[in-house]
Amino acid sequence: MPISFLKASACGNDFLIIDGAVAPTNPDVLTRRLCDRHDGVGADGVEWLYPAPGVDIEARLINADGSAAEISGNGTRCVAAYLCSDRKGESFLIRTGVGDKLCTLKAQSGHRYEFETAMGKPQIEESRSVKIPDGAISGVPVSMGNPHFVSFAKDFPADWQRRAAEIQASAGFPQGVNVEFVVVHDPHHIEVRFFERGVGETLSSGTGSSAAAAAAIATGRAQSPLRVAAAGGSQFVRWDGQLYLRGSADLICRGEFFE
Secondary structure, eight states, rough: OOEEEEEEEEEEEEEEEEEEGOOOOHHHHHHHHHHTTTSSSOOSSSEEEOTTTTSSSEEEEEETTTEEOOOOOHHHHHHHHHHHHHHOOSEEEEEEETTTEEEEEEEETTTEEEEEEEOOEEEEEEOOOEEEETTTEEEEEESSOOOOOOEEOSSTTTTTHHHHHHHHTTTTTTOOOOEEEEEEETEEEEEEEEEEETTEEEEHHHHHHHHHHHHHHHHSOOOOSSSEEEEEEEEEEEESSSSEEEEEEEEEEEEEEEO
């Protein structure tokens, strides 16, 4: 039977949204096929949706390489956009692998939605250095429920993707890590490049934007509210007891994948 999907994108970070009822017991192989950008639909991951008590929906994220992820801030926002188009409403409580996240609708124009998501309180560690083959890179470990390593620089290294991959492969992150390189332009504006577990370089990241903002604020490099610019567009972070992430989510298309 064909598998129905909806494709959505949050600042170029794209996801397939699929009813979990059609998922096999271990959806890793199917997810890899779906996310293949040549022989599949193409996406950074699949948000498999399941009914759950006390929330609007449960979203289980599988990355493009078939690995499970705790949460995607952008993917959660894409799920909220899908729910808004399907059920209407202005706020949606979505269960993720690291707890329930409330997404509140702030604006809508056609199939483009803008939500603010309560991301929770980041766990920020002291800066430390990570050894890579040609030296060491310093950064700030941050957890948004998933692990991040935020490295600040005056300019983005020409080979930042290679360096990010080497950080991911280092012994200091046995569970893997998402890597962000950050340039601070002024106290309310940073720019970020993302290299995510299970995907590689992405145009945007919700938890990555949150982690980068948290590290910049905690180390005195920036202040809330904060614009987080990336290749796929800008998101906005404010810190008010916890982190709130605001950004767009576009519903791209619906279709069927033939197994």
